[in-house]
Amino acid sequence: MxxxxxxxxxxxxxxxxxxxxxxxxxxxxxxxxxxxxxxxxxxxxxxxxxxxxxxxxxxxxxxxxxxxxxxxxxxxxxxxxxxxxxxxxxxxxxxxxxxxxxxxxxxxxxxxxxxxxxxxxxxxxxxxxxxxxxxxxxxxxxxxxxxxxxxxxxxxxxxxxxxxxxxxxxxxxxxxxxxxxxxxxxxxxxxxxxxxxxxxxxxxxxxxxxxxxxxxxxxxxxxxxxxxxxxxxxxxxxxxxxxxxxxxxxxxxxxxxxxxxxxEEGLPQVFARHARHAEATRAAVRGWGLEVLCADEREHSGSLTAVLLPEEHDADKVREVILDRFDMSLGAGLGKLRGRIFRIGHLGHFNDLTLAGTLAGVQMGLELTGVPIDRGGLNAALTVLGAP
Missing domain, CATH: 3.40.640.10 (Type I PLP-dependent aspartate aminotransferase-like (Major domain))
Structure with missing residues (x-):
């Protein structure tokens, strides 16, 4: 590294x-x-x-x-x-x-x-x-x-x-x-x-x-x-x-x-913050032209998002490049999802700029590993984060 x-x-x-x-x-x-x-x-x-x-x-x-x-x-x-x-x-x-x-x-x-x-x-x-x-x-x-x-x-x-x-x-x-x-x-x-x-x-x-x-x-x-x-x-x-x-x-x-x-923050505000960050992350994933693993809109997680890659691409390779180039750790696919997904954590002590930096690193890593994406994914997330 x-x-x-x-x-x-x-x-x-x-x-x-x-x-x-x-x-x-x-x-x-x-x-x-x-x-x-x-x-x-x-x-x-x-x-x-x-x-x-x-x-x-x-x-x-x-x-x-x-x-x-x-x-x-x-x-x-x-x-x-x-x-x-x-x-x-x-x-x-x-x-x-x-x-x-x-x-x-x-x-x-x-x-x-x-x-x-x-x-x-x-x-x-x-x-x-x-x-x-x-x-x-x-x-x-x-x-x-x-x-x-x-x-x-x-x-x-x-x-x-x-x-x-x-x-x-x-x-x-x-x-x-x-x-x-x-x-x-x-x-x-x-x-x-x-x-x-x-x-x-x-x-x-x-x-x-x-x-x-x-x-x-x-x-x-x-x-x-x-x-x-x-x-x-x-x-x-x-x-x-x-x-x-x-x-x-x-x-x-x-x-x-x-x-x-x-x-101090208040639990309702904590939950709303997590939901907002999750929404911005999904906006980025869909903006890239990729698929969120969760298939039911009612069941999207507020604390993490799993990103499903096309079968011909190795999610672990994407994670490896992102760690090496940008010093960022993403979650691996576990069990039968090994190599098929990576997971973005957006929970705990976390804010808008941390998420923006995270998604920028993911977008650059996807491009470096040859995953075909639309570069508008990051902007889609920023639009959610910038909303009043």
């Missing part, structure tokens, strides 16, 4: 750029995690997390990646051999399915084309075909990081309610929380899974479960093995502002600052 100066453009869909305010907060001295100052910090953080999730109930915090929060959601609510219904919306939905099977669960996995979200009609059909209520949980990825497709959680909740089925609703918001409108309580979600390294503007290392009363009751009889992931000891310790393990203190400092930043 050529020697470069200036900032690196980290435009993958997470980890995202960490704001200076958060970095400075994390640089504070570590304190005693059994002392009164830490107890006050924990109490404040647990209160501050609730509005971000749209949850009145508890939010459990782990020193782990989002994968850990996936496992916690499953082992706290299910027993060996129980049936889970999932939807193949992309690479991460597939990984969650694999985890469930490794844990000893049975998974009915609805096949998908990775261009659409979970189908509420199919969900209703599967639940109606289960009068014995063998399905114990429905697992859905809200915003599929590998595809830029957002499933319509309120419609999925309505499908569950219409059938009268008692299955729990477990939702992965790892690349949507703090970027795309999400309402744990209002949408009737039982367990919301999240991570720190995307819309929450932190480094990787924290993960979360927001938990409904129904999920808490279910956990009392769940029989999958759990120790570190067990909600019970964590919630008990949290009542005194503590954790039953050594917490990631300095990441928690950063979380406090990130929550203050979200509160």
């Amino acid at each position: 050529a020697q470069s100066t200036g900032r690196h453009f980290l435009q993958i869909p997470g980890p995202t750029n960490v704001p200076d305010r958060v970095l400075r907060a994390m640089a504070a001295p570590t304190i005693d995690h059994r002392g009164p100052d830490f107890a006050a910090l924990t109490t404040e953080l647990l209160k501050g997390l609730k509005p971000v999730f749209g949850a009145a109930g508890p939010v459990v915090v782990y020193p782990a990646s989002g994968t850990g929060a996936w496992e916690a959601a499953l082992v706290n609510t299910l027993s060996p051999g129980e049936l889970v219904l999932g939807f193949e919306t992309g690479h991460f939905a597939t990984l969650w399915r694999e985890m469930a099977e490794k844990l000893g669960l049975s998974v009915d996995f609805v096949p998908g084309d990775w261009r659409h979200g979970a189908d509420p009609g199919v969900l209703a059909e599967r639940l109606r075909a289960d009068p014995e209520h063998r399905i114990k949980a429905v697992c859905v990825v809200h915003n599929e990081t590998s595809t830029g497709v957002t499933s319509r959680i309120p419609e999925l909740r309505a499908a569950i309610d219409e059938t009268g089925h008692p299955a729990l609703l477990l939702v992965d918001t790892i690349s949507s929380l703090g970027s795309i409108d999400y309402r744990h309580d209002e949408w009737g979600v039982d367990v919301t899974v999240a991570g720190s390294q995307k819309g929450l503007m932190l480094p990787p290392g924290l993960s979360f479960n927001a938990v409904s009363e129904k999920a808490l009751r279910t956990s009392e009889n769940a029989r999958l093995p759990r120790s570190f992931w067990d909600w019970g000891p964590i919630l008990a310790a949290n009542r005194q502002g503590a954790f039953p393990y050594t917490p990631a203190t300095n990441l928690l400092y950063g979380l406090g600052e990130a929550l203050r930043m979200l509160e």
Whole structure:
């Protein structure tokens, strides 16, 4: 890679750029995690997390990646051999399915084309075909990081309610929380899974479960093995502002600052900013004459856009050239989309000029690798960004 100066453009869909305010907060001295100052910090953080999730109930915090929060959601609510219904919306939905099977669960996995979200009609059909209520949980990825497709959680909740089925609703918001409108309580979600390294503007290392009363009751009889992931000891310790393990203190400092930043901007404004940047990115893609991977206008992601290249062009080669020439990282195609797409992250600590620079780098990279495009793509995005 050529020697470069200036900032690196980290435009993958997470980890995202960490704001200076958060970095400075994390640089504070570590304190005693059994002392009164830490107890006050924990109490404040647990209160501050609730509005971000749209949850009145508890939010459990782990020193782990989002994968850990996936496992916690499953082992706290299910027993060996129980049936889970999932939807193949992309690479991460597939990984969650694999985890469930490794844990000893049975998974009915609805096949998908990775261009659409979970189908509420199919969900209703599967639940109606289960009068014995063998399905114990429905697992859905809200915003599929590998595809830029957002499933319509309120419609999925309505499908569950219409059938009268008692299955729990477990939702992965790892690349949507703090970027795309999400309402744990209002949408009737039982367990919301999240991570720190995307819309929450932190480094990787924290993960979360927001938990409904129904999920808490279910956990009392769940029989999958759990120790570190067990909600019970964590919630008990949290009542005194503590954790039953050594917490990631300095990441928690950063979380406090990130929550203050979200509160200062206001969550509605945060969501509107992300939606606007997503609209500008799609305008650029279409202006270039290329295709956005998401095929349903209702399901476009506000946090990332996946760009589908013509079959004769290698998306990884485009990414390689852009990294070498312009010091910008774009997301790779994952799983069966490897080499077919690249992903532009536009989430977290992000503004208009950062997006303009990102899209300029993409346009130059496409031209350098011989992908036939219309140079009006960048101007199409700037028109969206410049609108009053």
